[in-house]
Amino acid sequence: MKYIDLKKLSETQFKRYTGISWSTFYLMVEQLQERIPAKGRPSKLCVEDQILLxxxxxxxxxxxxxxxxxxxxxxxxxxxxxxxxxxxxxHSNLFNLPKN
Structure with missing residues (x-):
């Protein structure tokens, strides 16, 4: 489900669907936007959809x-x-993810 459709969900519904809260999602968006490559072809998906994928x-x-x-x-x-x-x-050191 794409971001445009998920924006309509409540906090509880969003957490059930993705496993994270809206605040965590927006923190991920901020971190990913800081690391968008300056060169090259732009992605077909927006940052929000990349995270949802x-x-x-x-x-x-x-x-x-x-x-x-x-x-x-x-x-x-x-x-x-x-x-x-x-x-x-x-790289952001804000999230607990496996490193291997």
Whole structure:
């Protein structure tokens, strides 16, 4: 489900869907926006959708193929997005994520 659709959810519904609160989500958005590459082609997905893609991959144990299909990107693109989000959040030192 894309960000535009999730904005309508209450705090409780959002947490049930994603596993995190709105405040944590917006903190993730801030951290990811700081690490957007200055060069290169812009991403097809907004930062919020990139985080939601990654959260759905982590929370639902869906394959990258299924996540990519849901967000309208290729499987390698979904893999790159997950890796970029993970690396950015680990680098921020604000979140507890596995480092290996």
């Amino acid at each position: 990654c959260l759905s991959y982590w929370r639902e144990y869906r394959t990258l193929f299924h996540v990519a299909t849901s967000y309208g990107v290729s499987e390698p693109t979904a893999s790159r997005i997950v890796r970029h989000v993970e690396d950015s959040l680990i």
